[in-house]
Structures are given as structure tokens and as C-alpha cells.
Amino acid sequence: GDSVTQMEGPVTLSEEAFLTINCTYTATGYPSLFWYVQYPGEGLQLLLKATKADDKGSNKGFEATYRKETTSFHLEKGSVQVSDSAVYFCALSDGGDTGRRALTFGSGTRLQVQP
Amino acid sequence: GAGVSQSPSNKVTEKGKDVELRCDPISGHTALYWYRQSLGQGLEFLIYFQGNSAPDKSGLPSDRFSAERTGGSVSTLTIQRTQQEDSAVYLCASSLAGTSGGVGEQYFGPGTRLTVT
Numbered sequence: 087g088d089s090v091t092q093m094e095g096p097v098t099l100s101e102e103a104f105l106t107i108n109c110t111y112t113a114t115g116y117p118s119l120f121w122y123v124q125y126p127g128e129g130l131q132l133l134l135k136a137t138k139a140d141d142k143g144s145n146k147g148f149e150a151t152y153r154k155e156t157t158s159f160h161l162e163k164g165s166v167q168v169s170d171s172a173v174y175f176c177a178l179s180d181g182g183d184t185g186r187r188a189l190t191f192g193s194g195t196r197l198q199v200q201p
Numbered sequence: 202g203a204g205v206s207q208s209p210s211n212k213v214t215e216k217g218k219d220v221e222l223r224c225d226p227i228s229g230h231t232a233l234y235w236y237r238q239s240l241g242q243g244l245e246f247l248i249y250f251q252g253n254s255a256p257d258k259s260g261l262p263s264d265r266f267s268a269e270r271t272g273g274s275v276s277t278l279t280i281q282r283t284q285q286e287d288s289a290v291y292l293c294a295s296s297l298a299g300t301s302g303g304v305g306e307q308y309f310g311p312g313t314r315l316t317v318t
Contacts, residue, residue, distance in 0.1 A: 122309075130292065130309040175244065187296075188234055188257060189307060191244035 109176035226295030
């Protein structure tokens with residue numbers, strides 16, 4: 087079945103540091119890939135997405151590129167802020183021929199940014 | 202516009218009691234999903250509705266769990282004879298149906314925190 091693996095947290099960085107959160111996936115079809123973010127006390131929000139190979143999703147300074155050859159979708163940001171502290175979830179949806187449109191999530195990575 | 206809403210926001214119940222959780226999706230969203238988030242299991246898919254039918258119920262953990270959707274809008278997740286392991290945050294999401302087999306972006310509600318004592 088489909089699965090998503092992302093790096094264990096917590097990831098602790100100083101403000102303005104470079105961020106990478108690794109995400110790899112396995113899927114039977116040709117999935118769409120997502121990063122969701124959960125800020126403290128808030129619900130899940132879509133951060134960015136990519137629907138085909140080599141697509142780059144970007145939002146709020148975060149980027150991730152859909153790499154079919156390495157089955158990866160790593161999240162990056164050049165300069166993190168304290169306000170980026172949250173839990174980040176990588177997810178896929180294999181909504182093609184299978185008809186299964188639900189999201190499969192990774193375990194989440196907690197990011198703590200210190201001033 | 203209004204987002205996905207869920208009620209109640211918190212529910213404490215005794216083991217063995219039944220509970221109903223409600224989800225109001227974004228108006229016009231034909232697809233609706235239930236997930237749960239727990240410390241031990243992370244984020245798990247439960248059930249997917251397209252309109253009022255549920256083509257994918259594969260995530261429901263036992264026959265104590267059921268869900269329905271009426272009028273292509275509101276959905277209710279029912280847990281019968283609750284157990285302590287049912288304690289979790291239950292999340293609802295909705296999306297527009299995808300085109301060409303694609304997947305619409307899912308918008309999540311704030312969740313219902315269920316505690317079974």
C-alpha cells in the first residue's frame with residue numbers, strides 16, 4: 087500500500103537557519119504530493135502541493151520539488167523564523183485509477199525555531 | 202467564506218457510551234473525509250464520501266465505527282460502545298471533486314477531541 091516516510095523530529099534551529107525536512111514515499115499509482123502544517127493549537131493547513139513530476143510547490147518561502155526518480159518531496163526554506171515553529175506533515179493522495187482519494191500522511195516532524 | 206466546521210470541539214465520554222461527531226463541509230464541496238489523529242498512530246484515514254455515498258470505508262477500525270452523509274453536506278461519525286483506545290482528535294476535511302481523476306485540495310476542520318474515560 088501507499089506510505090510516506092519523513093524524518094523524525096524535533097528539529098531545532100536558530101532563526102534564519104536553512105531548513106530541510108526529508109520526505110519519501112511509496113505509491114502504487116502516480117500520486118499528488120502535499121505538505122501540511124499544524125501550528126500550535128490550530129488545525130491542519132495546506133502549505134504547498136505538487137501534482138506531477140518536477141513540479142515545484144511553494145508558499146510562504148517554503149519549497150518542495152516532486153522527484154519521481156527518487157520518490158521524494160523534501161521541504162526546504164532558506165531562512166526560518168520563530169513563527170515557523172509547528173508540526174509539518176508530508177502526505178500523498180493516489181487519486182488516479184484506484185479511485186482512493188484519501189490522504190496518506192507521514193508521522194509529522196516538529197520544528198522548533200529559537201530566536 | 203466559511204471553512205469546515207466540526208462539533209463538538211471537545212467530548213468526554215465514559216467507556217461503553219455511544220458518541221456522535223458532526224462535520225459541516227465547505228459549501229459546494231462534494232468530497233468529504235474523516236481522519237483521526239492520535240499520539241500512537243499519527244494521522245489515519247477513516248472514510249471518504251463522494252456526495253452521499255462512501256466508496257472508501259477502508260480506514261474504519263471496527264464495526265463500532267460508522268458514518269453517514271445526508272444531502273451531500275453534513276456528515277456524522279458515530280462510535281458505538283466507545284473504548285479508551287478511541288480517544289483521539291477526529292478531523293473532517295472536504296474538497297471539490299478532482300478533474301481527470303485528479304484530487305482536489307482538502308480543507309480541514311479544527312477537529313473534535315474525544316476523550317474516553
